[in-house]
Amino acid sequence: MNIRDVAQRAGVSVATVSRVLNHPDQVTPKTRERILEIMKAMDYTPNWFARGLNLNRTGVIALLIPNIMNPIYTEIAKGVEEVAHNKGYYTLLCNSEDSKEKEAAYIEMLLHRKVDGLIFIAGHLDPDLMTRIEETRLPAVMIGKIEGNWQFSAVYTDYFEGARKATAHLIENGYSGIAHITGNLRFIESAEKLNGYREALKNADIQINPKWIIGGEETIEGGYLAAKRLVRNPNPPEAIFIANDWMAFGAIDAIKTEGFRIPEDIAVVGFDNNRMSGLVEPKLTTVNLPVYKMGLTASRLLFDEMDTLSSTSESDEKADQKQQIFLPLTIKVRNSCGHQDRIKAIFGE
Amino acid sequence: MRLKMDFMGLSLKNPVMVAAGPWSRNPETIMRSLDAGASAVVTETIAMEVRQNVRPWIYSKNEGYQNVRLYSDHALEQWLIFIRQIKKEGGTVIASIMAHSPSEMAYIAKSVYKAGADAIELGLSIPHGEGVAVMGSDPDHMYNSVKRVIQSVDIPVMVKFSPHVTNISELAKVVEKAGASGISAIDTVRSIIGVDLETSKPLLATYGGYSGVPIKPIGLATVASIAQSVKIPVCGIGGISNWSDGLEYMMLGASTIQIGSAIMTLGSEVISDVIEGMDKWLEQKRLRAEGIVGKALSNLKSFDEIEILPYKAVLKDACPESSCETCVVGCLVGALEKKNGNIVYHQELCNGCGLCVSLCKDQNFELKWRL
Known part of the structure; x- marks a missing residue:
């Protein structure tokens, strides 16, 4: 059984079923529910591994925070996860405890496993690691603003x-x-x-x-x-x-x-x-x-970047356009x- | 054809739109208003973050409403789906958006623009939950927000104004300079609708926004002031519940109007009633909607221009109401008294204030020159 069978049963195009899986936000809730129900009835589960290969995508984004015990980071995580979930993505939470070793290990792991995007807290990440992320061109958004010539989208405050x-x-x-x-x-x-x-x-x-x-x-x-x-x-x-x-x-x-x-x-x-x-x-x-809002915003910026990267046409937006959003206190x-x-x-x- | 209106480059079939508010909270309610004939609907205000609304959040008294609701309950992503859905069904939709910084505002604007919104209304004038001075009272903040939004989208941008500003003309010029395509006014008026004397509690737990019939005169004055300050078109909002309310706004400079609170009491039929009533009136007068915009503004005078004329009240007929004494009680100089059911009028005392003319429900007084 494959995606074509689901599309045939639902009387929609393969593209629509694909959108339900990859861009659920672009499908009306009614259609989405109907197709998901058909998938359930047919016991259809997408082949995630194959899907990752096909789309060169993992369906996972990562959030790297310095201290899981500080509630501001859990609220940031709530915002990030909420947007990701709506987009059909999973969020991987990495807690560095402000340890350089842990940070480095996480970044290597994330780059190696090829997550689709990364959100990190500015000023808590070693500049060498930031350079490394920048070089890989992995979509990445930072929360906070730091001096320097970094090419990241950011949500920041004063x-x-x-x-x-x-x-x-x-x-x-x-x-x-x-x-x-x-x-x-x-x-x-x-x-x-x-x-x-x-x-x-x-x-x-x-x-x-x-x-x-x-x-x-x-x-x-x-x-x-x-x-x-x-x-x-x-x-x-x-x-x-x-x-x-x-x-x-x-x-x-x-x-x-x-x-x-x-x-x-x-x-x-x-x-x-x-x-x-x-x-x-x-x-x-x-x-x-506004930590929750910072999380929501960072996540939105990340998905914008991922969408821009995956869209073949560059007509409406430059691929390397970075966005900076300021939230006042x-x-x-x-x-x-x-x-x-x-x-x-x-x-x- | 009579009602057709070009507004900020949008070609509208009539000047009647529906305002931002809970009656525009999702595609169903928006389509209901469009089906009733509205030429465009403004969405409930979309923000970056959904904040839970308190309960209760609305109270109705004497045709006015106080609400303490903040913004839409739906997330931005949900609204993008809603907007695409409404566009698919052929509706004209204006996204009402709010944010705390120009960059945040521009981000939301760009998102709704990409989803297909026909225009944007910037909602920076909510009188509750966002500071004692409304956000939209700061000219620099207004300028920067409008400018950033305009740089991010390719659709008309309208700015909603608060009546809580003393510098209305300056603000209007600022947003025009920043490149706004239009101004809408007014947002709700800060209010406390009443106090329960038994419990010493305000009827709603915090300050809120007042809307409905009682705010119309405030809206009319604000719209007239804006229309006399800038060239960009104005959309009139505030207490519109029938066709003549709408026409009054238009005569004072509004190209379009928005109906809001009246939908809660009268249902979406109020939209078709207003449109129909306007159409009939225009037909009778052989006018087009475009032709009446600002028609009353030239009759709005400064004190210097009002000539001091020897007006005095004149009773047209014998008073038909033997028990009514409204004019007698109201007369500030004692020029009227009632004897045996008849009005006795002492013209020498009358100073021509005109109160009896508007007080008498039989319209039995008029002002005439009496030298």
């Missing part, structure tokens, strides 16, 4: 501006003694957040206290320890801007354990707006990083920042 806004929000609420718990400064987003924090203080003519800038591991524990060091300081800050929500949860615990109230004694602002941020007590004011005002601005809490900015 961490500097997000951090500047978060710090400025604390200043607007009357705080001047503002500390910052940074993320791992090896990563560009952490460095940009630190610069944004500095910029906001500079704009408000507030002297930067170097003792109030503390690095932490990007985990709950890392945030806990960094906050303990800050609040045990004989001169503790009035407010802390923390590089990610995960660390902020740890910091909130530490501040409470040390007997301080949030926000009355120490205000806290995080970054990411992960799903738990509205549930912790007090509810965390944070910067909304906004502040999600909740209770941990001691704000008085209810209208900002309701509407955002």
Whole structure:
């Protein structure tokens, strides 16, 4: 039994059945359902191996993330997978734990097994590996933007501006003694957040206290320890801007354990707006990083690139046209920042 | 033929379109509007990310609606299928899209363009869920969004305007300069439709967008202002529920109109009723739809141009309503009183405000020169 038998039974062309398998989004749901049912009734399964050979395609894309425990990456994965699934593709999730060895091994494996496309997080991948991906011309999209002359489509945001806004929000609420718990400064987003924090203080003519800038591991524990060091300081800050929500949860615990109230004694602002941020007590004011949307967008850009590559005609689009999509950041005002601005809490900015 | 209208390069059989909203949420509802005679339908707003809608999300009171719905429940990919489907069935479809940055907007625009949309409406003016200042009130953001979209597509791009701006004329000029093919107005008006006194709760849990009959005067003024600021065509939206509403918008400069909330109360028949009513009126007056666009604008005056004339109210006939005292209560200067069921009018007190003319349900007053 083959695809022709299915087409004959369904009274449609082989091309339509092929579209149901390869581009289900281009077939009306009604037709798609009908053909899938006929396939089921006929017990037809496409020969995936042969299909891969015929189309020079595997039906799999890969998402390489640095840390599966950080919920922002699972939300990115949700967005990526959702689009891929709609297109009839599987998503392979690779977790590098920020290890260069693991990254390299994954990239070699992915290139060797010939996935159809790759999404990776900019700034977390070794430049040599990026060059390697670029050379193979494997469709690849990066989430985030990095300096350099990389030829990748990208969806990116502005961490500097997000951090500047978060710090400025604390200043607007009357705080001047503002500390910052940074993320791992090896990563560009952490460095940009630190610069944004500095910029906001500079704009408000507030002297930067170097003792109030503390690095932490990007985990709950890392945030806990960094906050303990800050609040045990004989001169503790009035407010802390923390590089990610995960660390902020740890910091909130530490501040409470040390007997301080949030926000009355120490205000806290995080970054990411992960799903738990509205549930912790007090509810965390944070910067909304549209991670799910980043995943959706990256996946869409990847499929655009794969489609362009597979279409023989280059009439409507140049094969190497790269797309850059910017997603802005906004502040999600909740209770941990001691704000008085209810209208900002309701509407955002 | 009378109703034919060229709008942003689209050749439309009539000026009546259907607005973005839940009545345009899928091919079935869109085809229903097209079957009722609409010349084009604007889709419910398509965004990059589907956000779950809260419940309840709509409340109706005194012919007005407050809604707190955000965007379409369908993903972009689904909409691309929908658009292809509608095009296959011969419909004219305008994709309403929204995004938070020009590049994101351009991406969605390009996607719907490739799927076959006939035009695009940029929805940057939702009054809830997107900031105290509506996105579409920032001229730079408007300019950049429109510009990027126009560079990405080869179909007309219309920009939907909010009534929540004080710089309407400036904004209109900005989007015209950016290359927009048209402007539609108005989006919903920020509202709280009421408060339940027993529970101290607003009738819907957050600020929302107000639509329906009560917003028509706001829409008319906005459309007139835009039409007097730019050369690109305008599409009138807001509280249209019958043919004369539509013609009023057109006389104030709209080339086309969009019906929205009325579909919820009157069904899609309201579309055919509006078209039929317009056609009849135009036939009677021996006019074409194209001929009435902006016809009332030249009668819209500045204060300087309004001549101060010695108008006073004049009672046309004896009042037939012995119990009605609307004009007496309404008269601000006490020029009217009711004695034994009859109106007694003290002309020397009348200052010609005109309130009694619009208050009297029997239309028994008119303003005349009384020197």
